[in-house]
Amino acid sequence: MSSYTSRLWSHDSQPQFWSKYQVWEWLQQVMDIHQIDASAIPFQNFDMDGHQLCSLNYHDFIRAAGSVGHILYNSITELKSGGRYERESGSGGQKKKTITTSKRKAVLNVFFQTLNGPLVEVIRSKNTFHNMSVVLLPLAFVPKDPRGTHLWEFIRDILLNPERNPGLIKWEDRTEGVFRFLKSEAVAQLWGKKKNNSSMTYEKLSRAMRYYYKREILERVDGRRLVYKFGRNARGWRETEK
DNA sequence: GCCTCCTTTCCTGGTT
DNA sequence: GAACCAGGAAAGGAGG
Incomplete structure (x- = not known):
């Protein structure tokens, strides 16, 4: 019961009630689990809250995210039905990622601005997720340091x-x-x-x-x-x- | 309260 | 001599 996914999605509200930020969180989550490169997901197409997200059908997801669309669709469908979204154990035997609650909380300090702006590389370090990795995100999605601008x-x-x-x-x-x-x-x-x-x-x-x-x-x-x-x-x- | 991070402040000495 | 560079040391402020 310590998996990243179950921690994140088991106690949070239904996706219909997600904020924009939670939608972003979910996108991050799916990317992590499926080892998807962030550049594969056009984030600007997901500038929406949970209600809007849940109103999308399969074809909308394909339109919005191309080849990744079906993964996103499957994920949100499971979550809407009350299930926990976890990647089915594939042949690669990849381990599920885990994250601590405190780190999760650190991520939740992020806030949203508008969606216009350049794409920037974001280092995910100990203050966000447990693994150091680099993703490409719209500037508006970049977690803001609580201490302010450096x-x-x-x-x-x-x-x-x-x-x-x-x-x-x-x-x-x-x-x-x-x-x-x-x-x-x-x-x-x-x-x-x-x-x-x-x-x-x-x-x-x-x-x-x-x-x-x-x-x-x-x-x-x-x-x-x-x-x-x-x-x-x-x-x-x-x-x-x- | 303690720790970490990111400065801020002060300083000495070197370079342009 | 002024402006800048380099880096040590200590401290402050804020968040975790």
Whole structure:
């Protein structure tokens, strides 16, 4: 009785009463169980709550999710009938995934925004699901950190939305993720404003940036002042993620 | 209350 | 000399 699926779906409300978020949870669940690549599911077609989801017929699912549609349809049909959805034991003998309640709760802290936005890679780590994996999701589906936006995300968002904050930071090499601060103190002030810290300076901000080197969110760019580069653990800045 | 994470602050020393 | 870079150390704040 500790399986991920039974924990998730046995005590939750009927799918008819799911929120949008719970629909997303369910999609995640099906992806996990069936080892489906997230890119195979067009999430934008499932921007709906449980009531709307349950009103879809088989053909709607095929239209919305293509080859994965029948899996989703079977899943939701089982859940609507009050059953627990679990993957039938296949020839591969794959183990069912498990997740603890506390981790589940961490996921439930996520909230929804609108569905417009680029696709970004999301690392599922100990704060979400038990296994480290990477999935591609619409930005609006990305779990928000309860602590708020991280500095590197703040920087990334300025780069991705230059019209909002023109002339602060610019790409030096878009494909490589290299960028340069044009107005370092102005960026620091903006960051400070966001954090309600009027004493923020570029000196302090840059120290925080340097901590990202170790975590490979940023990479060093030797010999160039005010120049940084996104590292392998920075997500959502690549054009291909849109 | 303790722990972890993510900064924030201060600092020293080096480089441009 | 100013601005920036690098990184150690300690502390703060928030969530789990």
